[in-house]
Amino acid sequence: MLTAACTCVPQAIAQEVPKKTIVEMTEDEQVNLVREMQRTVDNAIIGAHFFSEDPLPIHVEVSVDPMTNLVLLNVDERLGPDALTSEFNDFAAHLSSALWGPMERIDGVTGIDFRFGGFDADHWPINRRPEASERSQRRRRNVDRKPLVVVSPGHGLYFHHKYKDWRAQRESANGILEDDITPVLSGHLLWELQRDNAEVKTLRYHGDRFSHKPSGESWWRLAARYHLERSDPELRDVWQSQGKDNSLKERNEDIRSRPLFANHMKADALIHIHTNADTSSEVNGLRTYIHGRPADHELASKILCSARELIRTDDDFKDFSVSSVPHVASWHAENKLARMPSVIVEVGFHTNPKDAEFLKKRDFQVLAMRGVAKGYRLYRNKLPCEEFAINPTEQVEGQINRDTQMPFSFKGNPRFPVRVWSTRLDCSGIGCQEHEYELSRQEDIGRLRIRYMCRSIQSSRVPNDEGAVIELQVKARESDRVYAKPALYRVACPKKNQSQAGRR
Ligand SMILES: [Zn+2]
Secondary structure, eight states, rough: OOOOOOOOOOOOOOOSSSOGGGGOOOOHHHHHHHHHHHHHHHHHHTHHHHHHOOOOOOOOOEEEEETTEEEEEEEEGGGGGGGTHHHHHHHHHHHHHHHHHHHTTSSOEEEEEEEETTGGGGGSSGGOOOOOOOOOOOOOOOTTTTOEEEEOOOOOBBETTTTTTESSOOBBBBTTOOHHHHHHOOOOOHHHHHHHHHHEEEEOOOOOOOTTTTTTTGGGBBBBHHHHHHHHHHHHHHHOOOOSSSSSSSHHHHHHHHHHHHHHTSSSSSEEEEEEEEESTTTSSSSEEEEEOHHHHHHHHHHHHHHHHTTTSGGTTTOOOSSOOOOETTTTOOOOOOOOEEEEEEEETTTSHHHHHHHOOOHHHHHHHHHHHHHHHHHHHOOOOOEEEEOOOOOOEBBBBEEEEOOEEEEEEOOSSSSEEETTTTSSSSSSSSSEEEOOOOGGGGEEEEEEEBOOOOOOOOOOOOTTTEEEEEEEEEESSOOOOEEEEEEEEOHHHHHHHHHH
16 A cells, blocks of 8 residues: 555656647547556556555546546545545545556646546535635735735644554655654745735644643644644634544544635635655656646646746756646645635655755755745736746947946846846956946836946957947846846947037
8 A cells, every 4th residue: 555645746758749638639549548547547556455444445437528638537436425535635646646657648737536436526515615614713804914825734743543643644755754844844935925925824833842742742743633723622623524433533634624724714825835755766846736726726837937946046956846737636635625725735755865855955945935935926916927037128329438328127026126237248357347236126127227338448458349339248136046037238339439420
């Protein structure tokens, strides 16, 4: 039984044939794809045991849905009530990992949706998203209030009712126990979101060093469910929502407590921080998983784009893989039960030695979480995720011994202050007219002028500019350490007598 898998997707496989969405495939192509996936699934589950209290064999029937571009897995109806449990989560992640090879042939955003004897998970009341609670403590939103983001550090210790002990939800690999590293990562995210003027509530805080008596462990190691039981004892329907009384009851309650609490708080977004696992140590990179609603998709896409940008600002991490599209996965209670945009960020694979090494580095943690926070900032401000780049300008006519001033602009969404500097390209030495500027806020951009003065003097270090087109390289760096793609500015310097003639 695969216990370590959280949610896993193998690396991209080289493709020769152009990809098609399911609806674009011919009937034969669809049939072949389904047949291959069916074989893969059958091999993945044969002889394996996934549910501690259900020894019966599991049947999975694969099909594809051209309408949603998703792969549908229809499993036995008896598993319906377990659709959002931790064991089903592991089972689904195992199939998802196995299927990702053939699924890579499908173009566009894709993922897996489950049916249970043909029924949607919502057929069972336990899987339905509860109506909004009337008891929310949160006052009605006013226009100026800060957005509230609930940060949910994955897993944590829970009480196992069969073994009567406190245990982690994941197994450690490469020196990382996912349960323990998620509060550390989330601590950085909390800080970055606050820096962006968001109100943040984290469900586990790694600075929480008080002792939890029943387990004898520090509070920060405990699953979110226990933190909520302590802080909000009256919210029993949040931290004790799992009806079924089995040995994994509290672990399942933990998963559900996160979106249910965010719903109670009427949060504006819910971000879950996890690290990923796969049976193969080759699989790597940062991924996001969503239930598939449009707002989830928008938030997840901006998180991926910004995380890629920020992580790669450090040369040590410039080859770190970040997936290009969010993955749709219907089995995560953490997303499904949330009433607001909800995204699971799998920061890297702790089962991959290189990813694990990065995950332990503070610099990597900060950059990855800064990227997640920036993704939320873009989502919240309805800004596109675009490359930070200086816009080119037309060549301008200069005048000898007079300052030429050129307007400046860029695209992208940098964090201010932004440092801008211009350097003459063919000059090395003193007198090259290197200028430096600082933009402390967005409004400063329109006022900035890049300056250059055409010279009529010649020295051993600086050539005479008369009659030459001078090229300036204009660069910028924002306070998150992202460098802009530079641009060349050109100044045509006149001959001295031309310039004087022009002035008469
Ligand atoms: Zn996880």
